[in-house]
Amino acid sequence: xxxxxxxxxxxxxGVSPSSVSRSxxxxxxxxxxxxxxxxxxxxxxxxxxxxxxSRLATGRTGTLAIVMPNLTRWFFAELLGxxxxxxxxxxxxxxxxxxxxxxxxxxxxxxxxxxxxxxGVLLVTLALTEPEIxxxxxxxxxxxxxxxxxxxxSSIRIDDVQSASTAVRHLVNLGHRRIGLISGxxxxxxxxxxxxxxxxxxxxxxxxxxxxxxxxxxxxxDFTIRGGDEATTQLLGQGELPTAIFAESxxxxxxxxxxxxxxxxxxxADISVIGFDDHPMAEYxxxxxxxxxxxxxxxxxxxxxxxxxxxxxGAPVRRLHAPTRLVVRGTTAVLGAEPRRAPSLAGNRTVPGxxxxxxxxxKGRRGSGPPALARQSATDQxxxxxxxxxxx
Amino acid sequence: xxxxxxxxxxxxxGVSPSSVSRSxxxxxxxxxxxxxxxxxxxxxxxxxxxxxxSRLATGRTGTLAIVMPNLTRWFFAELLGxxxxxxxxxxxxxxxxxxxxxxxxxxxxxxxxxxxxxxGVLLVTLALTEPEIxxxxxxxxxxxxxxxxxxxxSSIRIDDVQSASTAVRHLVNLGHRRIGLISGxxxxxxxxxxxxxxxxxxxxxxxxxxxxxxxxxxxxxDFTIRGGDEATTQLLGQGELPTAIFAESxxxxxxxxxxxxxxxxxxxADISVIGFDDHPMAEYxxxxxxxxxxxxxxxxxxxxxxxxxxxxxGAPVRRLHAPTRLVVRGTTAVLGAEPRRAPSLAGNRTVPGxxxxxxxxxKGRRGSGPPALARQSATDQxxxxxxxxxxx
DNA sequence: GCGGCAGGCGCAAGCGCTTGCGGTCCTTTT
DNA sequence: AAAAGGACCGCAAGCGCTTGCGCCTGCCGC
Numbered sequence: 001x002x003x004x005x006x007x008x009x010x011x012x013x014g015v016s017p018s019s020v021s022r023s024x025x026x027x028x029x030x031x032x033x034x035x036x037x038x039x040x041x042x043x044x045x046x047x048x049x050x051x052x053x054s055r056l057a058t059g060r061t062g063t064l065a066i067v068m069p070n071l072t073r074w075f076f077a078e079l080l081g082x083x084x085x086x087x088x089x090x091x092x093x094x095x096x097x098x099x100x101x102x103x104x105x106x107x108x109x110x111x112x113x114x115x116x117x118x119x120g121v122l123l124v125t126l127a128l129t130e131p132e133i134x135x136x137x138x139x140x141x142x143x144x145x146x147x148x149x150x151x152x153x154s155s156i157r158i159d160d161v162q163s164a165s166t167a168v169r170h171l172v173n174l175g176h177r178r179i180g181l182i183s184g185x186x187x188x189x190x191x192x193x194x195x196x197x198x199x200x201x202x203x204x205x206x207x208x209x210x211x212x213x214x215x216x217x218x219x220x221x222d223f224t225i226r227g228g229d230e231a232t233t234q235l236l237g238q239g240e241l242p243t244a245i246f247a248e249s250x251x252x253x254x255x256x257x258x259x260x261x262x263x264x265x266x267x268x269a270d271i272s273v274i275g276f277d278d279h280p281m282a283e284y285x286x287x288x289x290x291x292x293x294x295x296x297x298x299x300x301x302x303x304x305x306x307x308x309x310x311x312x313x314g315a316p317v318r319r320l321h322a323p324t325r326l327v328v329r330g331t332t333a334v335l336g337a338e339p340r341r342a343p344s345l346a347g348n349r350t351v352p353g354x355x356x357x358x359x360x361x362x363k364g365r366r367g368s369g370p371p372a373l374a375r376q377s378a379t380d381q382x383x384x385x386x387x388x389x390x391x392x
Numbered sequence: 393x394x395x396x397x398x399x400x401x402x403x404x405x406g407v408s409p410s411s412v413s414r415s416x417x418x419x420x421x422x423x424x425x426x427x428x429x430x431x432x433x434x435x436x437x438x439x440x441x442x443x444x445x446s447r448l449a450t451g452r453t454g455t456l457a458i459v460m461p462n463l464t465r466w467f468f469a470e471l472l473g474x475x476x477x478x479x480x481x482x483x484x485x486x487x488x489x490x491x492x493x494x495x496x497x498x499x500x501x502x503x504x505x506x507x508x509x510x511x512g513v514l515l516v517t518l519a520l521t522e523p524e525i526x527x528x529x530x531x532x533x534x535x536x537x538x539x540x541x542x543x544x545x546s547s548i549r550i551d552d553v554q555s556a557s558t559a560v561r562h563l564v565n566l567g568h569r570r571i572g573l574i575s576g577x578x579x580x581x582x583x584x585x586x587x588x589x590x591x592x593x594x595x596x597x598x599x600x601x602x603x604x605x606x607x608x609x610x611x612x613x614d615f616t617i618r619g620g621d622e623a624t625t626q627l628l629g630q631g632e633l634p635t636a637i638f639a640e641s642x643x644x645x646x647x648x649x650x651x652x653x654x655x656x657x658x659x660x661a662d663i664s665v666i667g668f669d670d671h672p673m674a675e676y677x678x679x680x681x682x683x684x685x686x687x688x689x690x691x692x693x694x695x696x697x698x699x700x701x702x703x704x705x706g707a708p709v710r711r712l713h714a715p716t717r718l719v720v721r722g723t724t725a726v727l728g729a730e731p732r733r734a735p736s737l738a739g740n741r742t743v744p745g746x747x748x749x750x751x752x753x754x755k756g757r758r759g760s761g762p763p764a765l766a767r768q769s770a771t772d773q774x775x776x777x778x779x780x781x782x783x784x
Numbered sequence: 785g786c787g788g789c790a791g792g793c794g795c796a797a798g799c800g801c802t803t804g805c806g807g808t809c810c811t812t813t814t
Numbered sequence: 815a816a817a818a819g820g821a822c823c824g825c826a827a828g829c830g831c832t833t834g835c836g837c838c839t840g841c842c843g844c
Contacts, residue, residue, distance in 0.1 A: 003508075005800060016824045021802060031822060048504035052447035053800035056829045061444065071476060072687075077469035084463060084490045093509070096488050098476045112440035116395075117485070225676055258676065281673065284617055284650065295464075397830060408794045413832060423792060445830035448799045789842080795835090802829085813818070 004045040013041035024049065061119050064305060065095040068124040069105075073223075074279055075294055079124060079146065082298025090306040092119075099126070109135040120309040122146070122301060123153075127193045142308035142315060146301045148193050149319050154308065156301045156320040160194055163290050163324040164201025164248070165208075167274050170288070170326055171244040172209045175335035176272060179206065180242035182221040182231045182252045195223075198248040198276065217242055221252040228255025236263060243335050244272040250279035253287055257331070268333035278327060286330035297322045396437040405433035416441065453511050456697060457487040460516040461497075465615075466671055467686055471516060471538065474690025482698040484511075491518070501527040511701040514538070514693060515545075519585045534700035534707060538693045540585050541711050546700065548693045548712040552586055555682045555716040556593025556640070557600075559666050562680070562718055563636040564601045567727030568664060571598065572634035574613040574623045574644045587615075590640040590668065609634055613644040620647025628655060635727050636664040642671035645679055649723070660725035670719055678722035689714045 010017045015034060022028075023035040024042060041047075055061050064087055070076050080096070087094045095118060099105040109132045114121060118141060125147035128136070133150060136143050142154075149155035171179050181202045184195035203213060219234050221227035228247055232255065235242060247253035253275030257267060265271050275282060278291030300320070308315035402409045407426055414420075415427040416434060433439075447453050456479055462468045472488070479486045487510060491497040501524045506513060510533060517539035520528070525542060528535050534546070541547035563571050573594045576587035595605060611626050613619035620639055624647065627634060639645035645667030649659060657663050667674060670683030692712065700707035 006802095007800080017801075018803075018824060019822085022823090025802090027803095029822065034822080046504070048507050050448070050508045050800055052444055052453065052508070053829090054802070055444035056442070056448050056831085057800080057802040059829075071473040072466070072469045074464075077464045077466075080488075081463040081490065081492075084488055085492070088489065088496075093487050095485050096472075096476055097480065098473065100473075100477070104480075112438070115440050116442045116444070225672075254676065280617075284646065398832095399830080409831075410794060410833075411792085414793090417832090419833095421792065426792080442830055445799090446832070448801085449830080449832040451799075786844095787842105790840095792837105792839085794837085797832105797834090799832085800829105802827105804825105804827090806823105806825085808823085809821090811818100811820075814816090 004042075004047040006047070006049065009038065009041045009045055009047045012045065013037045021049075061117060062091070063093040063095055063118045064120045064122060064302075064309070065097055065114055065118040066122040066124065067097045067099060067108075067126065069099050069126060071096070071098045071100075075277065076124065078294040079298040082295035083122060083302040086299050086302035086306060090302075092306065092309075114139055120144070120305045122305055123148075125192065125194065142305060144301050144305040144308070146297055152317065154301075154304050154315070154318045154320075156297050156304070156322055158292050158297075158322045158324045160197030161201040161204065163292075164198040164246070164276070165205040166201075166324070166326050167276060167290050168202050168205035168246050169209070170328070171246065171272060171274060171332065172205060172211070174244070174272065174332060176242075176244040177209075177211050177335075178214075178240065178242045178244070179211075179217065180232075180235045180245040181218045182228055182235075182245060182247040182256060183218060184221065184223040184248050184252075195248055202246055221247065221249075221255065223249050223251060225251050225255040225258070228252030229259045230255070232256040232259035233263075236260075236265075242271065244274070244332070247273065247275050250275035250277045250282045250287060250289055253289070253331075254281065254285060257285060257287070267331050272332040272335075274332050282327075283329070288329045288332040289327055290324050291327045292322060292324045396434075396439040398439070398441065401430065401433045401437055401439050404437065405429045413441075453509060454483070455485040455487055455510045456512045456514060456694075456701070457489055457506055457510040458514040458516065459489045459491060459500075459518065461491050461518060463488070463490045463492075467669065468516065470686040471690040474687040475514060475694040478691050478694035478698060482694075482702075484698065484701075506531055512536070512697045514697055515540075517584065517586065534697060536693050536697040536700070538689055544709065546693075546696050546707070546710045546712075548689050548696070548714055550684050550689075550714045550716045552589030553593040553596065555684075556590040556638070556668070557597040558593075558716070558718050559668060559682050560594050560597035560638050561601070562720070562724065563638065563664060563666060564597060564603070566636070566664065566724060568634075568636035569601075569603050569727075570606075570632065570634045570636070571603075571609065572624075572627045572637040573610045574620055574627075574637060574639040574648060575610060576613065576615045576640050576644075587640055594638055613639065613641075613647065615641050615643060617643050617647040617650070620644030621651045622647070624648040624651035625655075628652075628657075634663065636666070636724070639665065639667050642667035642669045642674045642679060642681055645681070645723075646673065646677060649677060649679070659723050664724040664727075666724050674719075675721070680721045680724040681719055682716050683719045684714060684716045 006017045006020050010020045013020065013034075015038060019030055019034055020038050020042070023030045023038040026035070030038075051062060066080065066083055068076050068080070071080070084094055097108075097113070099108055109128075118139075120142045121136065121139065121144075123136075123143065123145040126145070127148045128150060133152060137152065143152075145153050145155035145157075147157050149157055168179060179202075181199065183199050185192055199218070202218075206213060216238055217235070219231040221231035228249075228251060231252065232245065235245070236259070245253075245256055247256055253273055256273055260267055260271060260273070267273055273287065275287050275289040277294075278289050282289050300322070304315075304318065398409045398412050402412045405412065405426075407430060411422055411426055412430050412434070415422045415430040418427070422430075443454060458472065458475055460468050460472070463472070476486055489500075489505070491500055501520075512534045513528065513531065513536075515528075515535065515537040518537070519540045520542060525544065529544065535544075537545050537547040537549075539549050541549055560571060571594075573591065575591050577584055591610070594610075598605060608630055609627070611623040613623035620641075620643060623644065624637065627637070628651070637645075637648055639648055645665055648665055652659055652663060652665070659665055665679065667679050667681040669686075670681050674681045692714070696707075696710065
């Protein structure tokens with residue numbers, strides 16, 4: 001029953017294969033009556049068209065590929081979830097390619113692995129080299145990106161620079177002036193742009209606040225818990241302590257919390273910590289952070305790609321920015337505030353709702369510097385109040 | 393250059409398309425010299441065969457599908473990582489299908505979504521109903537499963553019953569007799585077997601130790617942090633407190649730790665907690681747990697499936713058990729031991745290496761009850777010593 | 785030196801679908 | 815009422831590859 005061919009359906013319905021084909025895909029040209037008969041026959045035979053054959057005949061593969069540098073880290077898994085949903089609902093297949101290690105990536109785009117195989121490609125967090133861009137364009141299918149962008153392709157990503165600035169500005173507004181940075185991968189095996197941008201945002205915020213840069217305050221954490229831990233230890237080992245730390249990812253912030261706790265520093269009484277991403281565990285740690293809706297980004301970029309592949313003329317390139325918001329929780333506090341009760345990082349209270357939150361000012365506001373900062377200040381305060389968790 | 397056809401290659405090489413086809417896939421029947429010429433021509437044209445065409449001609453799709461109930465939870469993402477690697481290295485494509493909600497699952501297997509589309513299917517953690525099994529068999533392709541098993545298909549999974557028993561036995565051996573259980577999904581939307589089995593293991597271990605069952609000690613946690621938190625609160629709210637808790641997943645154990653800390657109970661001085669899975673965060677929380685190598689399970693099952701699809705005669709059904717091991721960390725202690733220093737759940741020390749660990753006795757040792765228990769006891773002690781973390 | 789054998793190679797027939805083109809037949813339009 | 819126009823439908827030619835089957839060499843054995 002699974003192997004019925006279009007001809008059998010045609011015979012059963014008493015029509016030609018052409019009509020079967022046409023009715024089943026409801027392109028026009030078939031009367032309602034015939035369509036109905038065909039439908040019934042197909043149903044009866046459990047018929048579904050062979051993808052291989054129709055691909056060959058139409059030249060369209062009905063398949064999209066998503067290419068990611070990692071599958072297991074939260075960000076990527078979450079994104080994949082959003083993408084998969086949209087793609088499935090569009091009736092397309094999704095191929096997953098993981099460029100885990102540098103060797104796999106090496107030559108991946110020029111190898112014909114994607115050629116004639118997909119109608120569209122989704123690139124995640126991959127900053128492309130020139131030859132890679134060329135190879136992709138040679139594929140002659142729509143390409144969308146998330147997390148990074150290049151001129152030629154549609155993309156969606158957060159504004160890492162602005163968002164990182166928002167995070168640091170939050171600390172500045174709390175009175176901090178000695179702010180450490182824990183950044184991601186120092187050597188960029190995958191050409192990540194994220195650490196670069198978030199660092200730029202950090203420096204920009206400091207500069208805007210008139211705080212001189214101090215390179216000793218910038219350490220590397222490798223985007224992992226352990227890395228954040230070690231980076232923090234390094235930060236604590238040198239001269240004057242920072243009063244606040246901005247970690248470029250929540251995972252590294254977790255590591256920082258652990259390191260701080262180990263040496264007996266209390267958060268946020270002695271030192272404030274802010275992360276980035278709003279990892280599911282961040283709420284657990286009551287970590288102040290920059291939140292982004294990763295799944296939604298996945299959905300959006302997938303929709304964009306789906307739309308692009310289904311329109312014969314090339315779709316217009318659209319480079320979107322996804323919003324971020326500052327989520328103030330319990331790991332940041334006003335500098336020098338009297339210590340509250342004994343610090344406890346892990347859930348001595350819960351954050352019930354979302355509280356008042358804030359769309360980061362990352363669209364169409366470039367270069368409006370000082371006023372933005374002032375406004376930001378006010379916003380932070382409001383959020384903080386709105387966010388104040390209830391005791392459970 | 394990307395759209396070269398086999399005929400063009402043939403012309404350039406001065407041979408027939410047949411010879412091109414044969415040389416490029418090195419089936420025999422072509423002289424070395426010709427093969428060489430063809431290779432060169434193909435190279436020059438950047439030729440790669442159209443998958444659609446060869447699929448149609450051969451009837452093989454070169455594609456595998458992995459069907460999972462979730463993509464974003466750590467376990468599934470990790471598994472997918474292992475599977476993807478093997479499948480890619482085998483030169484096959486991987487389709488990912490997420491049966492996130494019950495509606496999506498409803499009728500998924502009977503809908504022709506997989507029909508004529510894949511050479512093999514990988515089912516993750518899905519307990520199948522009879523009609524679903526039938527629909528899968530009707531696909532007439534190899535099917536492998538991980539996390540659950542049925543008679544007809546190859547599979548790999550841990551022995552949830554034995555492993556849960558090991559966890560609880562560990563607590564028993566530490567002197568605990570009042571042991572709470574936080575179990576997974578009570579209503580089984582996806583027909584999970586995991587919570588059922590782990591609970592069976594829990595009960596079996598208690599029974600083996602002569603401890604009477606107490607249904608009040610069994611609460612539901614939904615496999616989430618929050619669920620574990622709430623379940624623990626529930627557990628604490630009723631009569632005599634347990635002295636130890638077995639959570640069926642690490643996430644729920646994290647929630648339990650939070651709940652305990654909130655009410656001021658110290659772990660492990662006042663109460664011991666053991667989890668299950670060895671989630672990456674478990675080390676961070678210094679959580680004693682049952683460890684399984686999820687990625688490796690993914691690799692193995694993928695290898696099995698790859699082997700099955702590439703052999704024309706049906707591959708033999710093999711139902712494997714993956715090993716688990718008890719990893720003793722800092723959240724479990726001897727009942728009534730004098731309190732150690734002030735408890736601190738979040739990383740006041742690190743666990744540097746793996747320490748001495750233990751293959752759970754889940755292969756070929758069924759029914760060897762008491763001796764196993766005795767041995768287990770000894771082993772536990774040794775592990776505990778070997779595992780003792782160093783201060784950093 | 786001749787029959788036979790086998791390795792190399794090309795022919796052509798598909799694989800199962802889609803689609804341009806034309807043929808019917810039934811409505812409209814004039 | 816005749817002609818023009820549609821609406822429907824089938825024919826057949828592909829889509830680009832694989833593969834069974836013959837043919838043609840060259841080479842071996844007797």
